[in-house]
Amino acid sequence: MFTAGEIAERIRTGQTTSREVTEDLLRRIAADTEVNAVVEVRREHALAAAATADAQLAHAAHAAPAARTTPAAHTAGTAPAAPAARTTSTAPTAPTAGTMPTAGTVPTAGTVSAADTVSAADTVSAADTVSAADTVPTARTASTARTASTAHAVPGGRTVHGGPAVEGTRLGPLHGVPITVKDCFDVAGMHTTWGNPAFADFIADENAVIVQRLERAGAHVVGKTNVHTMLGDFGQTVNEVFGRTNNPADLTRTPGGSSGGAAAALAAGLTYLEYGSDLVGSIRLPAAYCGVYGLKPTNGLVPERGFQIPGTPYVPSELPRLSTIGPLARSAADLRIALRATAGPEAPYSYNLATPRHRNLKDYRVGIVTDHPAAPVTSDVGDALSDTVDRLAAAGVKIVDSWPSGVDPNEQAEEFGRQVELFFALHGGEPTTMTVDHLLTTERNRLAARAKWQRYFEDVDVFLCPTSFTVAFPHGSTTIEGRPYEAQVFWIAHASLTGHPALSMPIGRTATGLPTAAQVIGPWHEDDTAITFAELLAEHLGSR
Template identity: 65%
Template sequence: MYTAGEIAERIRTGQVTSREVTEELLARIAADTKVNAVVEVRREHALAEADRADALLAEHGGLVGRAGVGGQDGVVGPDDVVGPDDVVGPDDVVGPGGLGRPLLGVPVTVKDCFNVAGMRTTWGNPAFAEYIADHDALVVERLQRAGAIVVGKTNVHAMLADFGQTANEIYGRTNNPADLDRTPGGSSGGAAAALAADLTYLEYGSDLVGSIRLPAAYCGVYGLKPTNGLVPLRGFEIPGTPYLPTELPVLSTIGPLARSAADLRTALRATAGPEAPYSYKLRPPRHDRLQDYRVGIVTDHPSAPVSSEVGDALSDTIDRLARSGAKIVNNWPDGVDANEQAEEFGRQVELFFALHGDSDSDLTTADVRDLDRRRMQARAGWQQYFEDVDVFLCPTSFTVAFPHGSTTIDGQPYETQVFWIAHASLTGHPALSMPIGHTPAGLPVGAQVIGPWHEDDTAITFAELLAG
């Protein structure tokens, strides 16, 4: 299975056309009768956009940008970088190092909670089964600006209300490609399953309570929860609800899922930054060699004891990391009580729903002020830790994908899935899940990489280097 970057390069260099790639992907989606990950497509639109991408490449001769932009004489190669102040026209073709069209001609999908003009946005709720969006979400606009072709939408749990499973009354249940009797995770289960089943090249999901990272781990793909607020949420709202930018505490984030860490970086470069004016450049990674990283590590905890299968894969990963020469720092950051912060995250989720009008709450003004103070204290403590440590490595979940409908998992309560993802969700730090191996039965195992505030590319680059 090609990554988005690999297929983009094949399209750019004429080894295959976007039309061929898109037709083949649509055929795979249509033939799928088991995974049920991609639930709606727009075939004619996708093929028309593929033809347009092929025509642009034919006109520009491949890697060509506007004169004076990027590489010498306007020719932009894969290692050239186009700065945030450079002007790239809508028809310019720019290599993966630039802002232009690094995903030109690549068919992608998005989670069915993002508006795509002319497509249904259901959130898995029968009440919205016939809701047709009249505009694109900002993240969809930016993916398309980068040249991606949004061919369809992926399944979600009803109202995004489950982090461990993906099912709803409209589209039914999504299954894990590694074992159809097991969950792909939730609520972005369709997104992760589509990638694992080769039904898309890149995905965009959402993460409030691990809804990107848990499915990524269970399906064996990469998933990034960016620094909170880094990717604007416009167009990610319940149907019929007007979008109003807010500075209230926002735990919910949106981010990419992919088959490589490099694809996460490409997607984030294309979609991150303020709503307007659109100009953003990721902070560079702290290191470009694995041996230069200082890595905090925790592999187990009594509140969410990892299964032997997860523990074995983590142990192998840490052994590989140690052999690289990277500096390993064991244990939680000083001053971090893992149980206390996991419990605090639960209180913050209650506040999130209260502030966004989705539930009644008895919280007082003093409660809200105290919750905000504790969230900021937690962020500051982790940020101080990251002054001396570059990334923090831990499990994404204590378990691998579990059977559909489970209410307890490996003898642990269902909610135990939240423990390992809670800390980065509480503080807003960037966190990604990366595949680190498989169990003897072939089930994927994921590890979580947490990075410094607004240094998403440090976490991405570390994952890329660790994967080899």
């Protein structure tokens, strides 16, 4: 199956149409009775958006050179495509919008311009309401996925008729591409359940910032993917609203969590691009287990408005936020496209990713650790990593076989556990018993850990290690290969603690066809250095 970037190029060059691509994707989603990854679709909206994309492309072809491709930064563009409208009186009140993402400061590595304001058209989120007959099953198979109706209303009671104006429309890098997003992001007119029956009937009436930006880049959201209940598990995806998601490589095994639906949908060919969230590896672990790419960006790089518990207002916080949102894809290039479209502070700013340190694989200096007693890798994972390292060395890549100076991997993994406890206490979970002195010490430890890794990245460009010690394991496991379930966290903990960008990439398959993966950690706010290395490594390995 094509990547998002490849299908966008085929649409732009007239080899296919957005309508054809969208219809084909909807057919595949409807036919799935095994993976159960896409749990809600909005067919009529998707087809209308595809028709608008095709009309925009036809107009651009006749009006060239007036129409041009949107640049890498997510500058102001056109409003998302909309289907024929009908009003509704049952739309819920919109969550209060925040004014700035948690990490509100401008990243030093990127370029920010206050002059790039967002137009009024970009601030309106159209809401696709759901009909009263649209009920929520307690546990569904893919063939019974609920479908959003064609209603299309804007918060405040105003109705939008048709799609955006075709004339003068810029064609974004995802023009005409149908995508899905994790069922924790608000999409106007669709349910946001977080896999919790208490929110089974909640319908969002405003798009999350990342949805707005992906639509401005030309994509249209056709559906939402399954999550673990309240995003509460990094190793599996199951809930009482939509049931269990299975790994496409082996239906008896987990796709990981909590973005298991996102990763499984990509692996099964049920979407072209996804967006997930990562607190305790919830992007990287599912990506590893399903054999796709998943990026946890630099913490705070992507605005989180529209990613909050249903019905609660978005409240920006200056307190440390370990949770990060980022893309999942079938190629490293698609991660770059998605991150360029979504990264940076909210309006009136724009943002450009820092350029990668190198564009040739042999120029990279790669720190490598392939095993550790705290989470010894299985033979399948170890063999794949060893082969990857050998091939890097053969390509002339400089290998530095060590952890950063001064880093105690066990100590940092344990510190991450304390940070997660504090995170939940600060965001409505169980109150912490930590004293003020303990809280201050914890914060100093987090920042000290980041500084140690940053010093390391003065001499090394990326760090390569396992994403998990294991491949995907059977559903319902409480131990894995005789080790504690929580051992999955060890390898993802270090980038989560420090906030550095980290991605998981596929590096092979076991003899039984299960994906193996590596994790690439990059310097602070140099996300594209990690992405570009993964892209070059995949090319060298003979994959995407």
